[in-house]
Amino acid sequence: MSIRTMNLIVYAALSGLSIMVIRAVSEIPVTMPGDVGSGFLPGFLAWLILGFCALGALRAVLAGDTGKFTSEFxxxxxxxxxxxxxxxxxxxxxxxxxxxxxxxxxxxxxxxxxxxxxxxxxxxxxxxxxxxxxxxxxxxxxxxxxxxx
Amino acid sequence: MDFLTNLDLIMLGSAALSIMLGLFVGMLFGALPGLGLIIGVTLLLPLSYAMSPVNSILMLLACYQGAEYGGSISAIVLGIPGTAMAAPIVLDGREMAKTESPGKALAYSLYGSTFGGIFGGLVLIFFAVPVARFALKLADPEFFLLGVVGLLAVATFGAKDFVKAVISVALGLLAGTVGLDLFTGSSRLTADFFELYEGLNLVAVAVGLFAFSEVFIMLSGRINKAFTFEAHHMKISLTFREMLGALKAMISGSAIGSFMGVLPGVGSTVSCWLAYSTAKATSSTPEKFGKGSGEGIAAPDAANNATVGGALLPFLALGIPGSASIAIIAGAFIIAGIQPGPQMMRNNPELIQTIFIGFMATTVGMFFMGKALTQVFVRALVTPNSFLVPAILISSLIGIYSSKGQFFDLWVALGLGIAAWIMRRLDYSIAAFVLAMVLTPIIEVSFRRALVLSQGDYSIFYTRIYSQVILVAIAVVLGFAVLKTVRRLRDARLAATTKEAVQ
Amino acid sequence: MTIRLKTTLAALALAIGAAPLAAQDFPEKPIEMIVPYGAGGLTDAFARAIARAAEEHLPNQQRIVVVNKPGGGATIGLTAAVNADADGHTVVFLTASPLVIQPLYGKTQYATEDFQAISRFYDIPASINVRADSEIADYDQWIEWVKTHPGDFTYGTSGGTGSGGHIATEELADELGIELRHIPFEGSAQLTTSLMGGQIMGTNQLPDVHRGGEIRPIVFVTPTKPADPVYDAIPTTRELGLDAEVIFFSGVVGHKDIPADRVAILDSAFEAAMGSADVQDLFVKYQLTPAYAGPEAFGAIIDNAVARNRKTMKRLGLID
Structure with a gap:
């Protein structure tokens, strides 16, 4: 497997995780006046990860192949x-x-x-x-x- | 000082023995991955019931100090931080151990720890009451900003890949949000696992990310060959010049450590990262950081041990234990019938003085114990990997299990270990992940509580005088960083053009 | 079936001699006492002391083995206890919240009714506090202040939203017809620091005046106070003739199907253990208020707490 493929797999997995997080926190209501809600930070972070994964994936595709992802033993x-x-x-x-x-x-x-x-x-x-x-x-x-x- | 005349040899001898026992247990448990300070203190607690109050308190404090240093030993020799607090030591300590000599790296760590311990002790002795009073004035807006400052420390890790560094931080912050939410009383991101209600277990996360992934990397190499170090490489000492070179880093690290220790719930995990980044930002040789810089080892280690004195300060002065470890040690005070707080400062000054003197003695004792014992620990740790790997695995598994008694945590650690093994090789930063995770409660809870208090008014973050001071500090640090980068780029371009001109 | 009715029936059965045929066989093996908290804290220390003392009063010279099962806000330990055999060889040492608050959310794998009360040992007092140098000096001034400044009195609790302190304070506020603002905290260190630093105006927690602390209790929301004369002048809600009241108890409960004769054997061993020197020592050192209650009285306390908590939690919108 090439490093590029491995990178793309990890980006895809992280994006999947982010989408799960966004779905899980989207319905948490805000209960205290002034509070941003308990879903705010996780949701924000999940979108951030999604964005950066897209950026990284784009870069990985454009950069071309960079070597093999192998492990001895x-x-x-x-x-x-x-x-x-x-x-x-x-x-x-x-x-x-x-x-x-x-x-x-x-x-x-x-x-x-x-x-x-x-x-x-x-x-x-x-x-x-x-x-x-x-x-x-x-x-x-x-x-x-x-x-x- | 008339209390000196009251001391007799038996008392002194038993106190010295208690301190040595505490240091030994602390260093040993600190050095073993997964088994940290808490287990060490639990081991000593039953013993402390049978001892005189002062001796038992000194033994537990010595254990605390010893564990803070012990975590660095395995960080340097194996690349596995023995405790979560020692994670920043891996960055430079491991590098120096590989390229220069492990003895030198351990010496930087020990000298830093000792310096930090003494510094924290002096702060405790001379400024206990005023510092504790001042710390009370800091409130959530400031804690939030301090958390953000901590997060900025990631920028100094020298990430190879900016995108992946940001993702690592975001994942760490996300991991920190798992569990019951303080503000709504409901769970989030727990997927109905009750084991996650109190959040991800930090011991499991740190062991999984550092120890398991490191073990998997060890297994990808030749495992039947022991690291061999030349005998003179193992000498744990620094020349005067080397000590002087790391002095600035030790002072800034100690100052940060003792101050962060005072703040409740911040503790040494955060302070040593901050110390690392401050040392790098103010160093005259920042390019050496990450490649085996002595300052990069001494600063976080000084911060670790300075935190002990700092964390003890609000406890002795105000009766408020500043960290989980101090809360356990507080149990020894209560069992001995001592109630710390302003009253004790007034009514039992001789007891306080004895604790202060004893505290300094634990630090000095740590220096000599460290010199004597580190070699033994290192020799035990540098057996061939074929023996070492299974032993690390068992120590890690027992450590995780005994921290909470949950099999769930063991699976979390294994899963994270596998993920980290893959992602480390793709240049994700596990150090950034752990730092972000320990900062999440400070950042998120303080942010939201500040807003609840101000009823949604964001000006609370910049109208308070202390917030303004921190904001200015952030601006200055960022400004310096930009300036340095610009200057370095210009110098590089200048050098390139002169080189061209010469050719 | 409520716990109270069940115990009454069970006691009745015991009295008429319907059940005691196998009492001599009990306990036939060591009793496992689950402590749903980590080793090393106050609750754990007390649980170990009472276990050591109680095993001397058990028939058949059986031991009591303490097993720490922390996590999940103490619900993991309680879940383990309801899943254990109902033969009386497994009991759980607990504090109020996992038994009378957590199950009301409906997410735990057990309900309060799944447990049989055995013995209650002590209560932890709690009061509404302000800073020692606050302009509010006593209960009357506090009432006057909060009535003239509705919604301005901020109080913190160490367990956050839905914790015992939050629910108890809101219950009091509801009865007095006043409006307070809750600020959640994690742990009493941050809470105390925040009060002393002036970030919040009040707290609901165990006051620390007897330890030289600098916070001033206004009114105790618990029927008990710490055993120290400095608190003699501070009223409790009960003394003020108010109905709002909370009991932060610590005691031992077991599976609801444990035979009544076995409950009685366990209870009498624990009751006898309350008098042991070690246990009394802990009461003095930690300034706990010993408050023994047997299966029936403890069951009534639990039922009462559940009814009150359900009402307040519904009003606060925490549960449907």
Whole structure:
């Protein structure tokens, strides 16, 4: 994908967001004398964004192609995002935060460090670091901060 | 000063220990992304019940100071501000850490913090009552104008793309309007999510935008290689000349920080941005800003720590806590049976003096603790990214969750992190977004409340004497900026023509 | 069914011995006490203290676990409480607004009637205040001033439009036939600063004279006053023979279907906890007014507050 296409996609998404905002605040009435109303600022900003998106889109079209929008190791980023989302879902539904926390850390360590070549030493180190961080979180949050994780 | 004779060694020793504990917890939690001052104070609060009143107050104040500095450590070393307050430090701190040396950047940050802390303490000691009285005279029209001044700070970030800078600001302001509206009591832009009634959670937004997007960028690089710094690069000290060079920025930053701290609800997030832009506007080398300027690190850090003294001022002088953090620390005062306010200033001067002396001690302590501990923190932070990334993710997730206990916020942070990862590479400014978001309540609520008070009469914004002062200040700053640009353009043209002539 | 009628029926059922067969089994596991506010504030500190004290008076040596569920103007915590099992193992510690104001807007996932009152612990007093150096010195002068300057008296509240302070002041203004102008604020720091700076003329909030503050109470809109002699001369609306009155209570409620015998067990544990040294200590330190009320009396307070709020909110156009 080219940077220009990516720019245009973002402008389109922001315009869509602005239109949703304008629709959402258009019916809020003004209830206090002298007040500009609670829809005033969001509405104003949404129109501002729409205007500047149009300007930006026009400029992007006129400027022509400027290069590729790529990311090295894109797969790794996407898998990480997926792992975070999966972790959130299973934490929310299953609970047992600290067990899952350990698995999350161990899994990601192993995935990231796999290119070094899998070995017993690598697994042991990953497990040890993951267990250490988990234990630290457990002690801090259960006995000192009193946050129920 | 006869109270000095009353001090004995045990008291001094226990006070010093309390301060060190507070500083350590503050710096540690400040440095970890997502976990900020509030969590640190919550951690210490149960301990404070068992301590003498003065020690517990000093410990909590030390924690506050330590967290303000700690946030800068990860901002400089990782490019992830540990706290929302440290976001401006990323601009120059990260740059200097990459191009020059992280030790130098951390030194600017530590010296700035210490200077700001001492400055704020001195303001507190000598001007508590008059400054608090003066601050009372400022009302909504002035708050609105101050908010606008804050917004102007975006112009100094050196945006690569004007259109995208404006969109970033507008999006940030829009994000700040989400939630229950104070004036109508009804919700707006909440899409029927009750989790949004109190607005977007700033911790979730800051962590999503800075920490998650930075992690995704880290993952796009080589993750099994640790940053290695030469040992001498890690020396946290400045030469006398370097210190002198940043002095002007530190003074202006401290002045802004301690004053903004006095105003209720403004706080350090805003003051450090203002300090950054003021430092750039008054610097003799503004072109270095954004490329690793020492002044660009020292000014916001000085402002951060000066805010602590400033925020404490209306609390001690008038009994009004000026920031959320001070409100929590106020709990320690109340538990100790101390009721701050004009009465305390009259009736318990020795207690106030002890707090003042202790406050200065926390600042000095921070300097030495900073020198000793920063290296340890930095070494922990510069492990290979393959270990660092999952650890940052867990710290961020726990931090967001413990700030409000809502899973909703975690999804907000993840979504914003992905959006920021894409948009940062298209030159949108996440710093501008966060600045605009924290300014929204000041700008919008003050604007509307001023109009409700004047019953729709807009002259309220320029008829009050203090508004006029701020308006003149805005005009002067803008005028200077225009003048500077014009002069620079002329110089550039002149240089170009002479070069042509030579050829 | 109103809460009052329900409790009466339940108490009746208890009295004739229809329900108490399983009372010994209760509580069979730790009681979860939801606190719909963040950790660290006054409400949270009190909730934790009362929970610690009350668990000593529970049968079966069960604990009371405090769970913070903040957000949504405290409505998220209450929503969690109505969605929990109605077996008495989940209760919620709350203040007035999420129970007697928020549901009236019709946007919350619960109604006031979905809750069974258990125990009320304390009230937070509030008064109409002016600046200490104001020309208005007492209630009579205030009435005279606002009658001669209709619509000129600006007063602030810390919760904004539709908050308890706003509704209570408008209720008073309606009864007195005076016209006041409301200015919303967020948090009491900004409110107090604004009053002291002269931007607004008055506030409706807890006065701070007993802490050396510089605002002067005119009339208390709550039936209680802070326990300090400086307030002895300040009247309450009740003492003035006025009907307008508000109670900013704090107490514990639970799901409406909790069996009456279990409500009674919980209530007696909380009532006993009111006497504990820790709780009494907090009352003194924070200058709260202890005001215990059992399920029936607390239920009546809630019903009364809802009826008053609905009337005033309708008049103000906040609800249909």
């Amino acid at each position: 894109l797969g790794r980023v996407l898998i990480t995002i997926g792992v975070i989302a999966g972790f959130l879902i299973s934490w929310e539904t299953l609970g047992y935060f600290f067990v899952q926390c350990f698995l999350f850390l161990f899994g990601l360590f192993t995935y990231y460090r796999w290119p070094r070549g899998p070995s017993a030493r690598l697994f042991a180190l990953n497990a040890a670091v993951a267990a250490g961080i988990t234990a630290l979180c457990y002690v801090t949050f259960t006995f000192f901060v009193f946050v129920d994780l």
